[in-house]
Amino acid sequence: MIEARELSKRYGDIVAVDRVSFSIERGEVVGFLGPNGAGKTTMMRMLTGFLPPTDGEAIIAGHDIFEDPLAARRAIGYLPETPPLYPEMTVAGYVEYAARIKDVPRRERRAAVDRALERCALRDVALRVIGTLSKGYRQRVGIAQAIVHDPPVLILDEPTVGLDPLQIREIRDLIGELASGQGEHQHTVILSTHILAEVSAICRRVILIVEGRKAVDAPIDELTRDGHGLEELFAREATRDLAADAAAAAAEGAR
Secondary structure, eight states: OEEEEEEEEEETTEEEEEEEEEEEOTTOEEEEEOOTTSSHHHHHHHHTTSSOOSEEEEEETTEETTTSHHHHHHTEEEEOSSOOOOTTSBHHHHHHHHHHHTTOOHHHHHHHHHHHHHHTTOGGGTTSBGGGSOHHHHHHHHHHHHHTTOOSEEEEESTTTTOOHHHHHHHHHHHHHHHTOOGGGOOEEEEEOSOHHHHHHHOSEEEEEETTEEEEEEEHHHHTTTSOOHHHHHHHHHHHHHHHHHHHHHHHHHO
16 A cells, blocks of 8 residues: 655765665555654655655555655545644634645535544534634544545654644544444544654554664564563664664774
């Protein structure tokens, strides 16, 4: 459903993402982990077509995001870290607007909006102005705009950042429900976060990015089989990568 093939992004001499490859099957919920500045958001922007790679390919639901961008983008629901909301609009009005710009056919639009509101538990606030909602509800609206066209792939960047514990649990439950659907309503989910408890709660697999490179790609059960937690794995891999960089820099300076 999602394939990244040797994706790289460079800004002059700075390498933000370095030849990262992976594939994700339908219905998987994958945690995309990494320290701040590791390249997670850059990677997600390349997968969604918002940022062209320097090298490599991204395939979404069989479509190359750069050679067939319209078809690939129709297959993606994207929630950036700051949801693209209009605070003066009502919830229903905004989700209907999102359906229009995502080319949901007119005859199907009302049903698509109603379904997104229902799945995100927004029916009770459908006529409320977005600017009056709590942050938890605004995150729900952001997810509703991402799923209104019923895409097979969801890419969520820090979906619970800034939420209180109850709101975090509600959003986690929602993401789990989206991935556990059946048939056309089952989504493949990439969840970018640096909150390890979130990954443990809702993801089956972890991809860890450190310094722009893929350090780990494995099921959570396999990673924690020996009794060690994700926190230890995260610290070990991040420290190992930084130590390798320091050793390389020292060796270069000694020449």
